Amino acid sequence: MEAKKEEKLHIVLFPWLAFGHMIPNLELAKLIAGKGHHVSFVSTPRNIQRLPKLSQNLVPLIKFVNLPLPTVQNLPQNAEATTDVPYDVVQYLKKAYDALEEPFTRFLESSKAHWLFYDFVPFWAPSVASKFGMKSAFFSIFTISTLGFYGPPSSLMGNDSYRQKPEDFTVPPLWVPFPTTVAYRYFEIKKIFDVMSDNDSGVSDVYRLGSSIQNCDIVVIRGCTDFEPEWFQVLENIFKKPVIPAGQLVNTEFKSGEDNDRWRWMEDWLDKQEHGRVVYVAFGSEAKPRQDEVAEIALGLEKSKLPFLWALRVKRGPWDPDVLRLPEGFEERTKGRGIVCTSWAPQLKILGHVAVGGFLTHSGWTSVVEAVQNEKPLVLLTFLADQGINARVLEEKKMGYSVPRDERDGSFTSDAVADSLRLVMVEEEGRIYRETIKEVKDLFVNKERQGRYMDELLNYLLNHL
Structure with a gap:
C-alpha cells in the first residue's frame, strides 16, 4: 500500500464547454499537479487559449489536449463555449460535443491514463474509459446540496413518478430526511424546465446527469463535508457508491500582463x-x-x-x-x-x-x-x-x-x-x-483542509487502480 503511494497518477479531465465548469476543473488540475501527478486537460482549441495561464512550476505536469469541435448545423463557426452563444443554441453545442466521442476515444486509447474525470454532458465517457480498463469518476461542479436535491440516477433517467411538473420541484424531495428550504422557487424551475426533456442534441440534461452518476466508479464532488454534512449523507444514501469531496477549489487565478x-x-x-x-x-x-x-x-x-x-x-x-x-x-x-x-x-x-x-x-x-x-x-x-x-x-x-x-x-x-x-x-x-x-x-479557503481533501482523494485513486 505504501509503495503504491509513491506511484504517479495520470488523470484525464474532460469538462463541459462552459467556463463555470472548465475553471473548477482547471483548479482541480492545479491541485493534482501540485502533488506531483500528471493531468491531461481535454478541451477545444479556442477554450484552451482562453483559460488562465498556468504558473511555470505546473506547466510540465498539466498537458492541454486540443480536440477540434466538429461542425454541426445551427452552431456558429468558432462557437466553442456556452458564453459564445445564446441560451437556445447551447443544445447544438452539446450535439457537437457528443460528436467528439470518436476523437476522444482515440486520445484515451493512446493516453495510458489511470483515471478519467468527466463532466455531466459526456455521459458516454465512462463506457469509453472501461474499454481500455480505465477507471472513471464523475466530477461534479454542482454542489453537494444541488446533487442531493436532483436525486438518484434512476429518478434523473426517467423513473421519477412523483416529480412531473414544475411545482413538484418547489418542495424538498422525499429522500431528504431533514427540514430544509432548499428547493426551486416556481419562476426558477419554470425558466429551466426544458432540461427535463430531450433537445436537439437528442438527450435531456437530466438524463445526461443521471447516466453520468450511474455509470462511474466514483463520484468526486466540488464541496466540503464540513460545510454541508447532512447533504453529503444524502448523496451517499442515494448514489450507493463512493462519494469523495474535492474541497471548494478556491480560484488561484494566475494572470499574465495582458x-x-x-x-x-x-x-x-x-x-x-x-x-x-x-x-x-x-x-x-x-x-x-x-x-x-x-x-x-x-x-x-x-x-x-x-x-x-x-x-x-x-x-x-x-x-x-x-x-x-x-x-x-x-x-x-x-x-x-x-x-x-x-x-x-x-x-x-x-x-x-x-x-x-x-x-x-x-x-x-x-x-x-x-x-x-x-x-x-x-x-x-x-x-x-x-x-x-x-x-x-x-x-x-x-x-x-x-x-x-x-x-x-x-x-x-x-x-x-x-x-x-x-x-x-x-x-x-x-x-x-x-x-x-x-x-x-x-x-472554504483553509489550505490545510483543502490539502487534506486532495490527499484523501489521491490516495483513493492510487489504492483503487
Missing part, C-alpha cells in the same frame, strides 16, 4: 472610493438578464446611492441578436459614482479590493467561492441552472439575501434591488450577512 491595463484603471477608481461601500455586480459567463431586468437593476443601483462597478454582458456571444441597453440617462446621472464595464472584468481582483463591500450575484458557485474568499456578503439574483438551489443554501446559512421577486414570473423592482443592497451592505439589520461570510471563510 489584463493589467484594464485592471489598472479600475483599481485607480476603486482606490478613490470609501472602504466597503462599492457594490460589485456580475452574473457570470452564462446568466443574461432580460432587458426589463437590466433596467430595474440599473435604477436600483441608482436609488441605492451606493457606488458600483457593474460587469455587464450585453450579449451572449457575437451571434446574440438581443443586445442589452442601459436606461436612458443612467450613465450621465451616475457618472463618477459608478462604472459599467461591458467587456471582461478581473473579478477576483475586484472582489479583493477593500472598497468593495458587497456582491450582487447570480449565485453561480465559482462566484460564491470567490466572494467568500474575499469576505464579501452576497445579494442574490438567480437566472439559470442550479443557481436557485445555491441561493437557498446561502439564504439558509445567512451568507446571502435574495432580492424579493414575484413568485410566478420572477419579476422584481428597482426599489427591491436598492433596499436589498443597502440591507446587506449598510444597515444594522443586515450585519448578520456581513459577519457570517467572514465566519465561513475558513471552511
